[in-house]
Amino acid sequence: MTKTETAKLLSYITAVYPNIDIRQGTIEAWHDLLCDIPYENAKAAVKKVLAEQEISCLPAVGKIRAAAVELTTPRLPSASEAWGEVTRAMRLYGYYRPDEALASMSPATAAVVKRFGWREMCACEEPEVLRGQFRMAYEQYAAREREMAIMPADVRQLISGVAEQLMLDAGRIVQDIQNRPR
Template identity: 45%
Template sequence: MVKSEIAKLLAVLAASYPKFEVDEIKQQVWYEMLQDIPYQIAQVAVKKLILESPYPPAIADIRKQVAEITTPKGEQLDPAEAWGEVEKAIRHYGSYREEEALASMSPAVAKVAKYMGWREICLSEEPGVVRGQFLKMFSQVQEREKKEALLPEKLKNDIAMLANKHDFKLIEGGKK
């Protein structure tokens, strides 16, 4: 998105919310934080937010709406559907065919199953407990991925660069 398109979005918001004021600093900040989003998608997100909320959106609201709009419906699993994928893989592949089982699942489900340990999930004598742990962990992983998806690519790169420079470990998999 270019600055003139940000100005259009801010004008729409100012027209929709009488107390929403636009100045040069606000325009610059919004440009820096939203420039990676295509204008047409941002425009749809702003319209949707105007219809849904009596309060003007923040940059974070727009980024969340964009993520919601652009995420394919097939990738929006709820925790119960995710556990269903695990149960199906257990029935079809058992504990000895871990690679095939993980490959049969959606990436987010496979990630959580791998974190928990495929054999441990399959061989547990307390499936209700394992299910509860899986559901909680799946929700946490989904939330983390949603938050990461909201970050502009430049900011993600800046964070990674700082982590490498200061030898911090990143959350994802404990990798540097």
């Protein structure tokens, strides 16, 4: 979204709530926080937020970003739906066909299953305990994915860079420990 489009967005909001005063720097700040969202998506998100808002004030940028993600991103399966994908794959593919099992699942479900380990899940003798643990892990995964999707692109890149650096540092530490003379 361009700075001009950001100004149009703020103008739209002030047309709905004429008592809002747009101060110097507001357009620049909003543009910085919303520039990675296409204008049409941002406008649809603003409409959604304004329609749901009960107080006549400038909506929070975070609410607009969250609404834009909600309107433009495919919905993740619920934890129950994801567990259904897992149990279906267990029945169809079993212990010995993990690649086919993972391919049959949504990406979010497969990501959580990989953390548990497909074969470990299939071999578990406590399915109710496994279901509860899977549900908690899946809900954490979904919340983290949503949180990352809402963040501005430059903040996501910063976080990815920091995480990558931490992984490299951890790898070097492990390598140093393994290479120590005994």
